[in-house]
Amino acid sequence: MSKQSEPIKPTDATPAKPADQRRLQMADIARLAGVSVATVSRALNGSPLVNQETRERVTELARSLKYSINLGAQNLRLQKNRTVAVVVPYDAASRQHISDPFFLSIVGAIADALTDRGYDMLLSRVDAERLDLAAHAIDSGKAAGLLIIGQWRHHDQLNELAARKLPVVVWGAQLAQQIYCSVGGDNVLGGRLAAEHLLALGRRRIAFLGDAALPEVMMRREGFWQALASAGVAREAALELAVPFEVNVGRGAIEQFFAAHREVDAVLACSDLLALQAIQALRGQGRAVPKDVVVSGYDDMPLAAYCDPPLTSVHQPVALAGAELVQALMRMMEGEHVAPITLPVHLVVRESAPAAA
């Protein structure tokens, strides 16, 4: 794909300056109606110097031409392209559907934030290995800006989109050598808060569940490691399970992992769904949560409080995330440079890893 910097195009029609546009249209109408430009001008101004038949003919023609010829300029002038593309990548291997409640709820929050501003949302999905394809919605003129949910494994492709000066904001972690704008939770802090809580409960054999090839997970692990270091607890690579977010894809691996590691007394899972799968696997092997193993999830999805047991989890501010993603994109669409934004997170303590006695 081209790395050339191209102008932001809300439509494929070539926008003309309003003044040129008006002259062009007037001349067109005159030519097509078989009358002079002066007659068109008078007709459009309702002048009695033009007979009624001609006035009506010119008026109708003007209306028709406005629909066809002027559309691009009109869109631009009236800011008619009020559509934002939202892309939720899918993993080509698992062909994972949008099922993680966190992804769904962030899509919902974005939809709400766009609705509040009178924008529509064009939702599409691309292969997570080809994030560059997400730009199609802008290139084709369907959308004025683009939100991508997650960085996946292609920081480089996101940088290429930013290099093209496209209005793009990505949900994810802020990384080194990043030229695109991201909005994301404070992943290092989240990982550290969860780990500190598990350590405060006296647990030392903490399993870490998540695929650190994904930037957000990598940073949560960094926070986890910081907490271990502060507590003087050695890292154990064997207790890290690189399991994907996709539901059920990792189920077998999770069961095998806990069967092989009976020493585990705590779990830091990088999503609430992973935490629930861990709890299910542990129970299947006769281990009680939180008595034998305490478990912290991540995301604090809306139903975390209703789970069995209610989940301790790192709260991500989903509604705020939707609002911030949309606001950053709007600013960018107006030509501003927008720096990456990191949103606060906090730990919500519930029964799966209860408060220390």
Next chain:
Amino acid sequence: MSKQSEPIKPTDATPAKPADQRRLQMADIARLAGVSVATVSRALNGSPLVNQETRERVTELARSLKYSINLGAQNLRLQKNRTVAVVVPYDAASRQHISDPFFLSIVGAIADALTDRGYDMLLSRVDAERLDLAAHAIDSGKAAGLLIIGQWRHHDQLNELAARKLPVVVWGAQLAQQIYCSVGGDNVLGGRLAAEHLLALGRRRIAFLGDAALPEVMMRREGFWQALASAGVAREAALELAVPFEVNVGRGAIEQFFAAHREVDAVLACSDLLALQAIQALRGQGRAVPKDVVVSGYDDMPLAAYCDPPLTSVHQPVALAGAELVQALMRMMEGEHVAPITLPVHLVVRESAPAAA
């Protein structure tokens, strides 16, 4: 990257049948050019009987009008507009955000089904009192078809959309005097299955939670009533609470209801979220689930099995629903008449209303 050879241009024109379209256009050109239909016909056929100036004028006019008037039909014919609009109405009073996991998961399932067919999804929200506004995505040329999630209180407005011959499919119940196409679960069966299960557990004071002003809820209540009648149990209007689906809107009403009705020994909630709120209210009043009160939800959302306690619920086939909605719409967009579709549901028994001993 590839550029599209032709722009997709929004239009306000309504697609007409090709034959009508052609006649309409001819008469329009004649009127606008100030010549006869015969002259237009001759000019477009390059007849030497028409002078060059008029021929060029008519030809250019025809081309311009095709852009404006014919765009809908052209998009349809060339299958260029591969976008489907999905509208999730919001309640204007509560300004409810997309937060019900059932609505979110059906949006996810639709997104997946559209992706599989190479379509994009234009997600927008309209006031549930103005479902007619949902047609804007088609009228403006942004989308080739429309899916509306829920009938809400405006069966009449949906009928009006269908009367306009717009390709529209609605998620919801099949009603009398319905001329639009709906896809929905078998709500009468679902209500009956849940109620029969509660009755089989020996419960007789069954609370019904849901707003029967909504067609789907009305039909679930119908199934509930059928089960009561079969078991020879009298209906009790006082045990019906018309609470909306919107999260937290009904929380106070639910708490008051259970405080006022200590005789309740079972709950049939019309969504899993309502079931979870009922369980929370009951527990807050010292009543155990399922010991004192058994509870059935509705939807069987993906996390129902992980709830505390795991929820008995009527399973709605969400992935199938997404596929059927999209398939019905595609058939309609190809000009077929599509009859309403009712999808099977079944009861999933878990701890909140366990199997009879």
